[in-house]
Amino acid sequence: MEEFKNIELMPISLWSFATATGILIVILAFFLIHFYRKRLQAMDPLNRDVGDLVNQKTALESDVDTIKDWIASQKDELQRLEAERQEQEIIRAEIQRLEQEASKKEEDNKKLRDEVGSLENQQHMLVHSMEKLEKERSELEKEIESQNKDGEKSKKELTKVEEDLKVLDIEKKKVEDLISESKAKLKLIEDEAKAIDESISKKVKEAGDLDKLIKEKEKELKDIEETQNKLIADKGKELNDLEKSYNEKEKDKIVLETEVRTLSDKLKKVGQMPKEAFDHLKVPFIKKIGFTKDDTNEEKALDELYELTLKRGFELPERLQNAFHTSLKTSDISCLTVMAGVSGTGKSAFPKLYAESFGIHFLPLAVEPRWDSPQDLFGFLNYMENRFESTTLGRSLVQFDNSPFASPNANLNNQLLLVLLDEMNLARVEYYFSEFLSKLEMRRNADVSNESDYRMISSEIYAGSKGDEDGKDANDPIYLYAGSNVLFVGTMNEDETTQSLSDKVIDRANVLHFGKPDKLKAYQQNVTSNNNWAPITTDTWNKWIVNIDDNNMSKYAEIEEKLNDINGTLSDLGRPFGWRTYKAIMSYIINHPNVIIKREDGMVPLSDQIAMRVMPKLKGLDLGENEEIFNRLSNQISNVGDDVLSEAFQKAQNNSMGFFDWRGINW
Numbered sequence: 060m061e062e063f064k065n066i067e068l069m070p071i072s073l074w075s076f077a078t079a080t081g082i083l084i085v086i087l088a089f090f091l092i093h094f095y096r097k098r099l100q101a102m103d104p105l106n107r108d109v110g111d112l113v114n115q116k117t118a119l120e121s122d123v124d125t126i127k128d129w130i131a132s133q134k135d136e137l138q139r140l141e142a143e144r145q146e147q148e149i150i151r152a153e154i155q156r157l158e159q160e161a162s163k164k165e166e167d168n169k170k171l172r173d174e175v176g177s178l179e180n181q182q183h184m185l186v187h188s189m190e191k192l193e194k195e196r197s198e199l200e201k202e203i204e205s206q207n208k209d210g211e212k213s214k215k216e217l218t219k220v221e222e223d224l225k226v227l228d229i230e231k232k233k234v235e236d237l238i239s240e241s242k243a244k245l246k247l248i249e250d251e252a253k254a255i256d257e258s259i260s261k262k263v264k265e266a267g268d269l270d271k272l273i274k275e276k277e278k279e280l281k282d283i284e285e286t287q288n289k290l291i292a293d294k295g296k297e298l299n300d301l302e303k304s305y306n307e308k309e310k311d312k313i314v315l316e317t318e319v320r321t322l323s324d325k326l327k328k329v330g331q332m333p334k335e336a337f338d339h340l341k342v343p344f345i346k347k348i349g350f351t352k353d354d355t356n357e358e359k360a361l362d363e364l365y366e367l368t369l370k371r372g373f374e375l376p377e378r379l380q381n382a383f384h385t386s387l388k389t390s391d392i393s394c395l396t397v398m399a400g401v402s403g404t405g406k407s408a409f410p411k412l413y414a415e416s417f418g419i420h421f422l423p424l425a426v427e428p429r430w431d432s433p434q435d436l437f438g439f440l441n442y443m444e445n446r447f448e449s450t451t452l453g454r455s456l457v458q459f460d461n462s463p464f465a466s467p468n469a470n471l472n473n474q475l476l477l478v479l480l481d482e483m484n485l486a487r488v489e490y491y492f493s494e495f496l497s498k499l500e501m502r503r504n505a506d507v508s509n510e511s512d513y514r515m516i517s518s519e520i521y522a523g524s525k526g527d528e529d530g531k532d533a534n535d536p537i538y539l540y541a542g543s544n545v546l547f548v549g550t551m552n553e554d555e556t557t558q559s560l561s562d563k564v565i566d567r568a569n570v571l572h573f574g575k576p577d578k579l580k581a582y583q584q585n586v587t588s589n590n591n592w593a594p595i596t597t598d599t600w601n602k603w604i605v606n607i608d609d610n611n612m613s614k615y616a617e618i619e620e621k622l623n624d625i626n627g628t629l630s631d632l633g634r635p636f637g638w639r640t641y642k643a644i645m646s647y648i649i650n651h652p653n654v655i656i657k658r659e660d661g662m663v664p665l666s667d668q669i670a671m672r673v674m675p676k677l678k679g680l681d682l683g684e685n686e687e688i689f690n691r692l693s694n695q696i697s698n699v700g701d702d703v704l705s706e707a708f709q710k711a712q713n714n715s716m717g718f719f720d721w722r723g724i725n726w
Contacts, residue, residue, distance in 0.1 A: 113305065119298045126287055126294070133280055140276050147269045154262045161255040168248045175241045178234055185231045192224050336446040337521070337537060339438075341468045344454040345420050351474070352418045352593040357603040358656050364416040371412060373405050379571065379726035381652045382667050383413065386569035387477075387546050388604050389646045392639070393569045394499035397483070397560070399551045400573035400723060406550040410479050418595035419475040419546070422455055430486040433495055437520055437539055447520065452478060453539055461542040461597065462507050462517075474594045476545045483549035488564050494518075499541060500567055507542070514538060544597045562676075566640060569647070569671050572723020605649045607642065618648060618665050621699060625673065628692045632685055634676040644668040666701035666724075674708070674721045682717055689719070 361384065368375055386396040398406040407423075414421035427435070437456070438449035457465075461472040480492070498516045505512040517538035524534050541547075549568075551560070560568075622644065629635045644665070648654060651664035682689060689712055696708045707724040714720040 115301050119294055119301065122294055126291055130284070130287060133283060136276070137280060140273055143269060144273055147266055147273070150262050150266050150269075154259055154266065157255050157259050157262070161252055161259065164248055164252045164255065168245060168252065171241055171245045171248065175238060175245065178238045178241060181234055185227055185234060189224060189227045189231065192220050192227065195220055333445060334534060336440075339447055339449045340454060340457050340537075341466075342449075342454055343458055343468070343470065344451045345422070345458055345471060345476070347470050348594060350593055352595050353599055355418070355595060355599060357652070360417055361652060361656075364413060367416045368409070368412055371408075373408065373412070375405060375409060376726040378663070378667075379573075380409075380413075382569075382571055382671070382726070383409070385647055385651045385664065385667075386571070386671075387548075388650045389569070389643065390499075390546050391503045391543055392500075392643045392646055393567065394496055395547050395549060395564070395568040397549045397551060397564075397568050397570045398573060399553060399570055402552045404573040406573055407479070407481050410477060410548045410550075414477045415592060418593055419477045420455075420459075420471065420594060421477050421479070422451060423479045423481055424450075424452060425481050426483045426485050426491075428485045430491040432491055433518060435491050436495065437518060440521065453520070456539045456541055456545065459542070459545055460540050461544055462513055462540050464510065464513050464538075465540070472542075472544070473596050473598070474544065475597060475600055478545060478547050480547065480549040482552060484551040484560065488549075489561055493561075493563065495541075496564065496567055499547070502543065507540075513540065516540070544600070565672075565675060566636075569643075570675060571671060574723055574725055603650075603655075605655065607646055607649065615645065615648065615661060618645075618661055621665070621695070625669070625692065625695050628688060628695060629673065629676065631688050632677065632680060632692075634680075636673065636676070640672055644672060662700050666699050666704040669696070669699065670704055670707065670724045674711070674723075677711075677719045678721045680719045682712060682714065682719055 361381070364380060364384070365377055368380065383396065383398075386393060390396070398409070400406070411421055411423070413419070424436075429435075436450065437453040438447055440446075441448050455476060455478075457468050458471045459474070459476045460466065460469040465472055483492070495518060498518065501516045505516045507513055507516070514536075517540040519536060519538050521534070521537040523536035560570075622641065626635050626641075647668050648661045648664040651661070651667070653659040653663050654661050693705075693708060693712065697705050699705075703724050703726075707722070711719050711721045
């Protein structure tokens with residue numbers, strides 16, 4: 060950009076050209092990776108969703124396959140049960156055969172019983188006949204003995220009877236043998252019948268158990284088949300839904316990939332940022348007034364501040380207003396003034412009143428919790444649109460740039476700007492302001508007329524480019540510089556929604572604590588416009604600032620002694636301060652209105668600095684463990700001679716929780 064001091068392109072050798080081309084390619088690759096990483100990261104959840112859907116689909120397919128395998132196993136079980144059913148039919152046929160055989164055996168048994176009965180009757184008749192023959196024989200023998208004359212005849216009859224007896228005896232023996240044989244056969248048949256009955260009972264029991272098992276298995280299989288059919292239907296529906304979702308995700312992924320490729324192709328075409336990309340920085344944010352207020356001295360300006368504060372309905376002690384004013388005057392070493400404490404006590408309103416009263420331009424910035432880099436302060440390069448999106452602070456810094464390298468748009472470089480970071484600890488101050496704070500601090504040791512120093516203490520927002528092979532469209536680096544005419548103020552509430560300040564920030568800042576009002580009053584807020592407002596120049600402001608040198612420091616030997624004593628005690632507590640804090644304290648003292656205007660000894664500003672810079676270092680220390688050291692420090696505080704400071708110290712030391720709880724002084 061012409062207005063940002065173009066640098067001429069020097070002739071380069073072929074090797075230099077190749078090296079420069081390689082570096083350019085690396086830079087473009089870096090930008091391509093850096094600015095599209097978020098775009099690609101945006102696809103990660105989609106890729107994960109698609110992967111999850113694929114995994115779910117695979118799992119469902121595996122479940123369906125498992126169910127199918129299980130159903131196949133159940134079909135095998137059913138086939139086994141069918142085989143058992145056929146076996147049951149065989150058992151039933153065997154039972155029927157055994158029952159028929161048992162019936163036949165029963166008939167044979169009955170027949171044998173009848174035969175045995177007939178033989179027994181025959182035996183009984185034979186026995187009866189034998190008894191009858193025996194009786195006849197006995198009678199014949201008696202008759203033979205009694206009748207000798209008929210002896211021959213009787214003998215013949217006896218002989219015949221004996222022969223009949225022998226025949227009957229033989230018949231009886233045969234009958235008895237037949238009876239024994241029939242009884243043995245009957246016993247055998249009865250045993251076989253009993254075995255058949257037992258076999259039938261066993262088969263019937265087996266058939267009954269098998270039939271019961273088959274019925275149970277059939278019912279179980281039926282229930283399982285119904286459940287599995289429902290499960291398969293549900294899984295099928297779920298699988299269809301997943302496939303539908305998967306297809307939609309695939310479409311979204313294709314759309315995103317297409318968009319990324321399109322944007323990537325667009326990025327590749329962005330060889331250089333065109334000059335017009337930074338036109339937004341040229342747009343003034345603060346309107347320039349054609350006249351300035353040059354006839355004001357510091358005492359008059361402070362009196363006007365006190366008057367305006369009361370007129371607007373704010374009851375703020377003059378000591379607090381003087382402390383704020385002095386903190387801004389020493390911004391070369393204490394680059395930030397912080398107003399902390401109770402909400403609703405005028406921390407945000409007072410800086411605006413101060414700027415209006417003194418003739419300083421005012422820029423309020425509402426800090427957001429998402430702020431995490433200096434880009435939130437100044438703006439960022441939008442590579443999608445090939446332009447720089449500047450913030451109001453970035454545009455204002457261009458207007459107030461008072462360096463030799465300022466652009467033609469620096470139309471307010473001889474005036475002052477007060478920047479208010481409202482509720483600055485809603486986000487981590489170290490993330491968005493720490494780097495810039497370091498550059499503000501380095502200003503006092505840098506030669507701004509030297510380009511290297513200028514770049515060191517400025518914030519680079521564009522590294523520049525060498526253009527194409529012919530050097531066409533080459534752009535110089537662009538820096539934003541905040542000179543001593545830009546003052547930074549921050550407000551912070553101390554509650555659970557905010558972040559605490561780090562030691563790095565506290566060491567480079569004056570922290571003014573706003574306590575609760577002594578008495579609450581309903582003041583009428585008077586909002587009126589000041590048509591006669593005019594800005595003061597940096598020359599006027601700089602006349603009010605007293606720089607530290609050997610001549611003015613020789614007057615403050617007593618203050619130096621007190622500071623060294625206090626610092627020795629702080630060392631015993633493990634919280635000493637260094638040269639930067641010492642110089643900041645002394646600079647505050649010699650620039651305080653009590654010293655410059657009222658010509659006092661400087662004990663009040665010393666007390667202010669002890670309250671603002673020293674006491675916050677001790678917050679949270681164990682009082683019981685360090686009781687002796689705190690008592691020694693209490694005596695040193697008393698020697699300063701400020702009752703307000705001593706009272707605040709005693710209150711912090713008497714904390715019932717057992718730790719040093721510094722809440723600031725009652726201004």
